[in-house]
Amino acid sequence: MTVAPTPPQSVTVRAPAKVNLELRVGALRPDGYHDLATVFQAVSLYDEVSVARWNEWQVVPGGAYADRIPTDGGNLAVRAAKLVAEQWDIDDVLSIRIDKDIPVAGGMAGGSADAAAALLACDHLWGLGLERDELAELASVLGSDVPFPLAGGNAMGSGRGEQLAPVLARGTFHWVFAISDTGLSTPEVYRELDRLRAAAGSDPGDPSHTAEVSAELMAALRSGDARALGAALHNDLDEAAFSLRPELRVLRDAGVEFGALGGIVSGSGPTVAFLTESHEASLDLSVSLAASDLCRDIRRAKGPVHGAQVVTGPRAD
Numbered sequence: 001m002t003v004a005p006t007p008p009q010s011v012t013v014r015a016p017a018k019v020n021l022e023l024r025v026g027a028l029r030p031d032g033y034h035d036l037a038t039v040f041q042a043v044s045l046y047d048e049v050s051v052a053r054w055n056e057w058q059v060v061p062g063g064a065y066a067d068r069i070p071t072d073g074g075n076l077a078v079r080a081a082k083l084v085a086e087q088w089d090i091d092d093v094l095s096i097r098i099d100k101d102i103p104v105a106g107g108m109a110g111g112s113a114d115a116a117a118a119l120l121a122c123d124h125l126w127g128l129g130l131e132r133d134e135l136a137e138l139a140s141v142l143g144s145d146v147p148f149p150l151a152g153g154n155a156m157g158s159g160r161g162e163q164l165a166p167v168l169a170r171g172t173f174h175w176v177f178a179i180s181d182t183g184l185s186t187p188e189v190y191r192e193l194d195r196l197r198a199a200a201g202s203d204p205g206d207p208s209h210t211a212e213v214s215a216e217l218m219a220a221l222r223s224g225d226a227r228a229l230g231a232a233l234h235n236d237l238d239e240a241a242f243s244l245r246p247e248l249r250v251l252r253d254a255g256v257e258f259g260a261l262g263g264i265v266s267g268s269g270p271t272v273a274f275l276t277e278s279h280e281a282s283l284d285l286s287v288s289l290a291a292s293d294l295c296r297d298i299r300r301a302k303g304p305v306h307g308a309q310v311v312t313g314p315r316a317d
């Protein structure tokens with residue numbers, strides 16, 4: 001006699017943070033987004049999202065940044081779960097526990113990682129067996145940065161950042177992330193870039209703002225050369241983030257002075273990402289940054305790492 005498999009009571013998925021090794025921002029589009037050319041790298045800071053059937057929608061916050069997790073319907077993980085339920089006509093109501101170790105509103109796609117994790121967790125909870133490209137399609141509806149944490153590794157992003165292509169890369173890179181007290185709003189940083197462009201006499205919607213990833217960055221990734229990658233790091237949003245928070249420029253300059261191979265604002269900030277030569281160098285830089293008192297918190301991570309993965313097991317709470 002064959003026994004039908006019992007559906008899981010809960011599913012836990014772990015999803016990584018990202019850093020943009022290069023972020024080139026093209027013209028402002030009529031839909032309010034900007035064309036992008038970017039290279040993402042997944043790094044070893046993770047959020048864990050657990051979904052379980054419940055009698056009302058709820059978010060249970062946990063982890064290092066628990067107090068910064070929105071617990072209402074606006075939470076991207078809730079929106080992700082509701083999107084899957086709606087598409088597949090599922091009546092279940094879920095409790096979603098988020099163990100947050102990725103800085104909130106820091107430019108490391110923490111909210112997007114939660115949404116990606118929730119998509120994969122719901123797929124498993126409800127036994128849908130979705131293909132990766134079906135998940136990526138749903139992810140892109142939720143936000144420009146949601147498809148990447150599903151994929152992980154290194155990837156090139158185009159369109160508004162949601163269209164991904166794999167990137168050839170070798171080696172492991174050692175990062176130090178300098179984290180600020182208060183987050184920055186992504187739309188606000190893009191608006192500031194448009195304002196700076198307009199102030200410099202160029203229409204933000206002008207097609208002359210093209211976005212292309214540099215050959216230097218791709219070569220550095222292919223060869224696994226940290227020094228070359230450090231020199232090739234580039235973020236067009238740096239200046240906009242520095243304009244809104246001048247202290248971030250001081251922080252970036254200090255990290256480079258302390259020996260980082262390169263420093264950029266991570267995504268739309270305010271986290272500043274520093275690439276270092278080795279694990280030991282990342283420890284040294286962390287100590288120097290901590291002594292400088294220029295940032296609230298310092299995290300070390302390596303990249304690239306895998307995308308979202310089921311780590312299941314019954315939920316502890």
Ligand code: C5P
Nearest residue numbers: 032033034036143144160161186187190
């Ligand atoms: O896609 P997501 O919801 O993450 O984007 C948040 C905001 O960031 C957008 O509403 C837009 O203001 C800005 N954005 C942009 N161009 C992109 C991605 C995001 O202007 N390619």
